[in-house]
Amino acid sequence: MTVDILIPTYNRPAALAVTLTSLLAQTYRNFRVIISDQTEDSNPVESGEVQAVLRVLRAYGHHIEVHKHLPRRGIAEQRQFLLDQATAPYVLFLDDDLILEPYVVAQILTAIKEESCGFVGSAFIGLSFIDDVRPHEQKIEFWEGxxxxxxxxxxxPQWERWRLHNAANLYHVQQRLGLTPIQQYKYRVAWVSACVMYDTEKLRDVGGYLFWRQLPPEHCGEDVLVQQRLMALYGGCAVIPSGVYHQELPTTIVNRDVHADKLDHFF
Structure with missing residues (x-):
């Protein structure tokens, strides 16, 4: 197996089913799916809609693993648990509230193989903002070479790249430039959320998410920290066109007072 798709989930049966359905249509098929559920009072993975999609994925030949992983110790620990289950050379961390175009997994896998870098992301687009055009947030820095x-x-100044991933900015940029999956471009990032493929060995080399032990359970910014470490050693990027859409549900991480990437002793 070349890719392990790692999905952390919490109390989102319908959204998870939609995300999994997106995997059915992927043109790239050599992947395993590993789900880690941290819902305390129910089992959303056992819901009818999720089980229906899992049955089809298995019929397509995909191996599925589902873990009930409690107690909750925060999203960084949840991601580390998923990473510990992985055996493939590449891992795709996928949030449970996305919709993927059929080309996404193939596109980012091709990019990370071409670049031999630490990660390649496909940033999500919020199409509720399709009429909210923000030219002041649409600066994009393509990698040359x-x-x-x-x-x-x-x-x-590099930190300001995060603004490109706001709202529907990526959608507007790729529409303006007339980009298609055949015309893939790699661009510089501050970080990428929700749909990111990592070189498994490189991710483990920088310690993965083991810093979870130094954080309270309620935190955010875990991917920012990991990606900054990977960029410093191996480089990282994102690809456009994106092909990833956000379901735009309320966050399940309500308390965001502690940012992993803001803790000075990590740098």
């Missing part, structure tokens, strides 16, 4: 290591820190 191979993706190289770089250091991206808060309060630097």
């Amino acid at each position: 191979r993706v190289q290591p770089e250091i991206v820190k808060p309060d630097t």
Whole structure:
């Protein structure tokens, strides 16, 4: 198996079913799906809609693993648990509230193989903002030549790249440039959320998410920290067109007072 798709989930049976349904249509098929559920008072993976999709995925020949992983110790620990289950050379961390175009997994796998970098992301688009055009947030820096290591820190011009991933900015950029999956471009990022493929060995080399032990259960920014570490050593990027859409549900991480990437002793 070349790719393990790792899905952390919490109390979202319908959204999870939609996300899994997107995997059925992927043109790339050599993947395993590993789900880690941290819902305390119910079993959303046992819902009819999720089980129906899992049956079809299994019929397509995909191996499925489902773990009930409690107690909740925070999203970084949840991601580390999923990483510990992985055996494939690449892992795709996929949030449980996305819709993927059929080309997404193949596109980011091709990109990470081409660049031999730490990660490649496909940032999500919020189509409820399709009429909210923000030219001031649509600056994009394409990679010319191979993706190289770089250091991206808060309060630097590079940090401002995060604005490109707001709202429907990526959609507007790719529409304006007339991009299609055949015309894939790699661009520089501060970080990418929700749909990110990692080189498994490189992710483990920077410690993965083991820093969860130094965080309270309620935190965010775990992927930001991991990706900054990977960029510094191996480089990282995202691809456009994106092909990933956000279901735009309320976050399940309500308390965001502690940002993993803001803790100075991690740098």
